[in-house]
Amino acid sequence: AAQEGFDAEEVEGALGEAGHGPLPVLAVVGRPNVGKSTLVNRIIGRREAVVEDRPGVTRDRVTYEAEWAGRRFKVVDTGGWEQDVLGIDASVAAQAEYAIEAADAVVFVVDATVGATDTDEAVVKLLRRAGKPVVLCANKVDGPSGEADAAMLWSLGLGEPMPVSALHGRGTGDMLDEVLKALPEAPAQTFGNAIGGPRRVALIGRPNVGKSSLLNKVAGEERVVVNELAGTTRDPVDELIELGGKTWKFVDTAGIRKRVHLQEGADYYASLRTAAAVEKAEVAVVLIDASETISVQDQRIITMAVEAGRAMVIAYNKWDTLDEERRYYLEREIETELQQVSWAPRVNVSAQTGRHMEKLVPAIETALAGWETRVPTGRLNAFLGELVAAHPHPIRGGKQPRILFGTQAGTKPPRFVLFASGFLEAGYRRFVERRLREEFGFEGTPIHISVRVRE
Numbered sequence: 086a087a088q089e090g091f092d093a094e095e096v097e098g099a100l101g102e103a104g105h106g107p108l109p110v111l112a113v114v115g116r117p118n119v120g121k122s123t124l125v126n127r128i129i130g131r132r133e134a135v136v137e138d139r140p141g142v143t144r145d146r147v148t149y150e151a152e153w154a155g156r157r158f159k160v161v162d163t164g165g166w167e168q169d170v171l172g173i174d175a176s177v178a179a180q181a182e183y184a185i186e187a188a189d190a191v192v193f194v195v196d197a198t199v200g201a202t203d204t205d206e207a208v209v210k211l212l213r214r215a216g217k218p219v220v221l222c223a224n225k226v227d228g229p230s231g232e233a234d235a236a237m238l239w240s241l242g243l244g245e246p247m248p249v250s251a252l253h254g255r256g257t258g259d260m261l262d263e264v265l266k267a268l269p270e271a272p273a274q275t276f277g278n279a280i281g282g283p284r285r286v287a288l289i290g291r292p293n294v295g296k297s298s299l300l301n302k303v304a305g306e307e308r309v310v311v312n313e314l315a316g317t318t319r320d321p322v323d324e325l326i327e328l329g330g331k332t333w334k335f336v337d338t339a340g341i342r343k344r345v346h347l348q349e350g351a352d353y354y355a356s357l358r359t360a361a362a363v364e365k366a367e368v369a370v371v372l373i374d375a376s377e378t379i380s381v382q383d384q385r386i387i388t389m390a391v392e393a394g395r396a397m398v399i400a401y402n403k404w405d406t407l408d409e410e411r412r413y414y415l416e417r418e419i420e421t422e423l424q425q426v427s428w429a430p431r432v433n434v435s436a437q438t439g440r441h442m443e444k445l446v447p448a449i450e451t452a453l454a455g456w457e458t459r460v461p462t463g464r465l466n467a468f469l470g471e472l473v474a475a476h477p478h479p480i481r482g483g484k485q486p487r488i489l490f491g492t493q494a495g496t497k498p499p500r501f502v503l504f505a506s507g508f509l510e511a512g513y514r515r516f517v518e519r520r521l522r523e524e525f526g527f528e529g530t531p532i533h534i535s536v537r538v539r540e
């Protein structure tokens with residue numbers, strides 16, 4: 086719909102530029118010939134075959150974008166697994182395992198005219214263990230007479246079987262409504278190749294702040310053997326650590342543990358490593374040596390995490406060594422040097438004594454929650470309306486630029502687009518950001534605001 090001087094196309098364009106958040110993933114699994122590919126074609130609204138057979142390319146995964154009732158998501162068709170190599174049971178199991186790793190929700194397709202087979206039962210076990218939301222599709226119900234076959238599939242214990250004819254489209258709408266209920270707004274995991282599995286944490290900070298000590302402290306005896314956990318890349322530099330009842334993936338820890346002492350270019354390698362870790366992570370824990378003056382290097386590392394758009398926690402380490410005086414100056418330094426990241430949750434820790442280690446996980450969780458926050462458009466605009474009324478932009482050159490409306494274009498981190506009647510000054514934009522934070526939280530996350538000006 087056209088909004089106050091912006092036509093729909095302009096709004097769309099601006100949102101496109103701001104980037105939509107990553108889409109949630111739906112996997113379609115089931116035995117061969119139950120109609121998965123046909124169903125995927127239905128879902129993505131295409132008649133032609135899903136598979137583009139490119140010789141020499143092993144097709145082990147096909148992802149398509151789909152939309153239903155205004156919501157977009159990705160569909161993964163697992164139909165193309167090499168059954169000859171794996172054998173049917175193993176291949177179907179592998180698909181389901183894949184779904185466990187990659188998907189936010191699963192459509193499990195069963196051929197209602199055949200009924201539940203042993204292979205189907207085996208997949209049900211896997212799905213149940215995964216704990217992902219499952220929609221049971223009773224396929225090949227081409228007419229009312231097939232409904233009874235569909236009802237038989239209640240026995241699988243996956244809830245209501247949705248009677249569907251993927252071939253003719255019968256019942257697919259109702260099934261997709263169920264799928265939307267099962268799918269989260271955004272995928273649980275988004276970055277890098279590791280979809281699914283534990284949240285990814287980068288422990289960063291300049292040399293000697295205590296990264297290695299902290300890692301050893303939190304890892305302790307509770308290190309998890311990587312291979313035991315499904316859905317984890319076996320990257321030797323990542324470490325799985327059990328903390329606060331959950332498993333976290335600390336990325337790129339090899340560089341922390343094995344200290345390579347490079348004389349020349351050591352800073353360069355250190356910052357390269359920091360950048361790589363930040364890229365792979367969802368949340369950065371920035372360690373600062375509280376016993377020393379906050380340095381330019383500390384700030385540079387913080388900036389790196391902010392610019393990468395990651396959630397962030399700041400941990401002030403070596404708290405055990407602080408006297409009254411140092412504590413006083415530290416607070417002053419934080420106020421003046423780290424003002425721009427005052428939104429980051431803060432923990433005062435000691436990797437040596439273990440002080441406040443238990444506060445680390447809640448802080449990380451807070452930051453991730455802020456990072457994933459989505460403000461509904463209605464609420465955002467009610468807030469913007471009040472803000473503009475109470476605090477209008479200063480008049481410039483006889484004109485008063487006004488925010489007309491806004492929308493959140495994405496999460497991880499939250500991204501906003503504001504549509505305005507004129508150029509908004511930096512000071513005013515900062516004010517808007519501050520008020521947004523006061524209103525909606527966004528603790529532990531940078532937020533991006535871009536402004537579109539009506540010509």
Ligand code: GDP
Binds near residue numbers: 119122225
């Ligand atoms: P996949 O191996 O699970 O991907 O199954 P396909 O999508 O390739 O379908 C296997 C066969 O079942 C094809 O011949 C389809 O035309 C047929 N089929 C798929 N869905 C339906 C349906 O809803 N009704 C009927 N009658 N046949 C279907």
Ligand code: GDP
Binds near residue numbers: 296299406435438
């Ligand atoms: P990294 O270079 O960031 O990995 O830092 P290290 O973990 O190697 O620590 C550098 C030095 O600081 C070592 O001598 C540690 O023993 C010491 N250290 C680390 N954390 C603490 C702490 O919380 N308190 C005190 N007193 N010393 C610490």
